[in-house]
Each structure stands twice: as structure tokens, then as C-alpha cells.
Amino acid sequence: MCPLRIGFGYDIHRLETGRRLVLGGVVIPFDRGLAGHSDADVVCHALADAILGAVGEGDIGRHFPPGDRKWKDANSMDLLEHVWQLAAGHGATLVNADITVVAERPPLAPHYKDMRSNLAARLGSTPDRISVKATSNEGMGPEGRSEGISASAVCLLSLPGA
Numbered sequence: 370m371c372p373l374r375i376g377f378g379y380d381i382h383r384l385e386t387g388r389r390l391v392l393g394g395v396v397i398p399f400d401r402g403l404a405g406h407s408d409a410d411v412v413c414h415a416l417a418d419a420i421l422g423a424v425g426e427g428d429i430g431r432h433f434p435p436g437d438r439k440w441k442d443a444n445s446m447d448l449l450e451h452v453w454q455l456a457a458g459h460g461a462t463l464v465n466a467d468i469t470v471v472a473e474r475p476p477l478a479p480h481y482k483d484m485r486s487n488l489a490a491r492l493g494s495t496p497d498r499i500s501v502k503a504t505s506n507e508g509m510g511p512e513g514r515s516e517g518i519s520a521s522a523v524c525l526l527s528l529p530g531a
């Protein structure tokens with residue numbers, strides 16, 4: 370048996386005024402930010418769910434209940450690191466991860482490099498193993514109307530004994 374596990378994660382949050390836009394741990398200049406209990410970093414949330422899926426540990430809603438004050442306004446990079454510690458406890462190492470953000474604006478390409486470095490640092494990995502990219506939604510749907518920003522992530526983990 371091949372000791373590999375794949376995981377998939379998805380998240381979407383609403384854009385609101387008076388919030389900072391944080392994606393992949395990078396604060397991005399914009400007139401609005403994502404609303405949520407934590408900093409609503411959809412990149413971290415989608416990737417964390419992908420990792421949890423790969424090790425069969427449920428989802429971030431189970432590990433970080435929205436009603437739990439401990440995680441109010443949490444830095445989602447800390448949540449991601451917490452999830453990675455759990456996966457590492459299963460003996461996991463990251464083969465690679467690939468993340469696609471759907472946002473009509475702002476342009477995210479200038480921030481890919483910093484996001485990849487941030488994520489790699491929390492996963493004990495290197496930026497070349499973590500891909501971040503983005504697409505617009507051609508004006509369609511909630512992302513296309515700039516009502517929100519979503520992210521999807523897949524990850525491949527090597528898990529001895531799997």
C-alpha cells in the first residue's frame with residue numbers, strides 16, 4: 370500500500386467594511402475584509418480542512434467551534450499550525466498542497482510569494498511544495514459580485530502506516 374493520503378478543503382467568507390483582509394497570513398490592502406469569528410483567512414481555513422481530511426480528523430468546525438471564545442479573533446495561521454501539529458502527531462509529512470482563491474478583486478498575484486512562505490513555515494515545509502493561485506469568477510456568483518472570497522485546497526500527505 371502506498372502511504373499517501375489526499376485531502377480537500379473549501380471555505381468562503383463574506384466581505385465587509387471595517388475588517389482587515391487577511392489571506393495566507395498576509396494583510397492585503399483593500400477597502401473591505403472577510404467577516405468571521407476568527408480573522409476569516411479562507412486560505413488557512415481551506416488548507417486546514419484539507420489536512421484534517423487527509424488524516425481523517427473531521428473539520429476545523431469540530432476543532433475550533435465558532436462559539437468557543439478561545440478562538441475569537443484568532444490568527445488563522447495559529448489554527449493552521451495547531452492542525453498541522455495534529456497531523457504531524459499521526460506521522461504526516463507534507464508532499465505538497467495546492468490552493469486556489471476565487472476573488473474578483475483585489476489582485477492577489479503580488480502576494481503569492483509571501484503567502485507560500487507563511488504557510489510553509491507553519492507546516493514545517495518549503496514554499497516550493499505549497500502552491501497558491503487565484504482566479505476571478507468572471508463577475509458571476511458571490512465571489513464575482515465581490516460579496517465574498519472563497520478558497521479551495523488539496524494536500525497530499527505521506528503517512529507511514531496508512
Ligand code: MG
Binds near residue numbers: 382405409414
Ligand atoms: Mg472559515
